[in-house]
Amino acid sequence: MTAAGRDDGDVTDEATPTRASSGRRLRLVVAGVLTVAIVLLVGVALGRLSSPNPVTPGTDSVEAGFSRDMQVHHEQAVQMAMMVRDRTDDPDVRSLAYDLALTQSQQAGQMYAWLELWRVPQAPSEPTMTWMTRPTLDGDYGSHHMTGDGGAGGSATPVATHEPGGRMPGLATDEQLASLDAARGVEAERIFLTLMIAHHEGGIEMADAILARSEVPQVRAFASGMVQTQQSEVEAMQAMLAERG
């Protein structure tokens, strides 16, 4: 017993320092790796949080919803502009329509490209207009529209409640498109101007809605530009419509 105990003691005396030092080395390596990993993570996190565009919108984001719906909205504006160019010789309306079609076609392409770069489908992930029912940046649910933004935006629609799957503001109906399709000359110009004024006002309402909900710089710059140019075009078209009685 004693001999065995002493043997054990000897073994311990010799082995313990080796085991202890290898354990210490392992701990040092683990601590080192952890330190490096944490420093890297903190660095990347800080960089990410402080970068100007930290968030890539996902498929259910307000930005993706806006980009999909506004493409559809713009496509119809292009369609109507191309239609009126075939139905009147008036140079003012024709050049307005030319400008409008190419501008909105280019803008639809921008929104298409955003969705591609965000790697989300072009196809809606939820019903049309759902994004407009989402809370605004200051936490309101669409009260933005109820509190008389209509004055500044010139929106004639007092109905502010948008429902998921609802019709986009300003979008012409099939019947309205058919009436433009059937008309010629000044009549076609009048129908076009009337429809396009409403179309722009609806577009402005949607652009205001994304400005109230998104912090993504590209989207904000785009929407701000849209509000400004379409507002001035609304005024120009109102004058043109007045000239045509």
Place this chain on the structure above:
Amino acid sequence: MASSDKPTDKPTVKQQRDARRQEKVAELKRQQARAKRNRTIGIVTASVAGAAVVALVVTFVVTSGQPRQDPQAIEVDGVKTYSDLTANHVGGTVDYAMTPPAGGDHNQVWLNCGVYTEPVPNENAVHDLEHGAVWFTYDPEQVSESEIEALRDFAPDTYAVVSPYEGLDSPMYVSAWGAQLPFSNVADDEATVSDFVTKYWKSTNAPEPGAPCTGGVDGTGKIA
């Protein structure tokens, strides 16, 4: 000096052995205490580091926004795909490699997208596929009126054509440029057909996605 005065106090061999043993025991206890302390430090450090890593990962997930859904990563159950399709503008009829056509040469004028009650010309409809539209076809012999109605409701409002197509080997088909899916009806196959639309509607798989689907030619029986 005191010890030399008391030689009788000199430890016996047994006492010496006991002393050595006690020393050894004490040394062992010190080692155990040190190991225990080191272990405690290690556990605390590892826990703190682990918590920090978890917190950072959570931060990443939260700041990386909503979930992405890469359309290219969607696998559509039962889809047939076709590569190396030609896309020339040709006059007359085209003999397509598949029925209904899912891409290939086509008429220079595209079909206006929408809902049709009569069969539409292949050559115009294929031009729509080139522009990123999807084309829903159903065999009138194999589907009910309510199934047709459900299909019309399901189809996207833009960049979609719905039309009858006689002699299909499946009650319904949805086709895009280079891809097509046979199915029975929307009610039974909604998940798969939705996947198809999510992946292929206006997708970059088509040569010219976003090119017009209006301002072309109407087929007969356009109701929407």
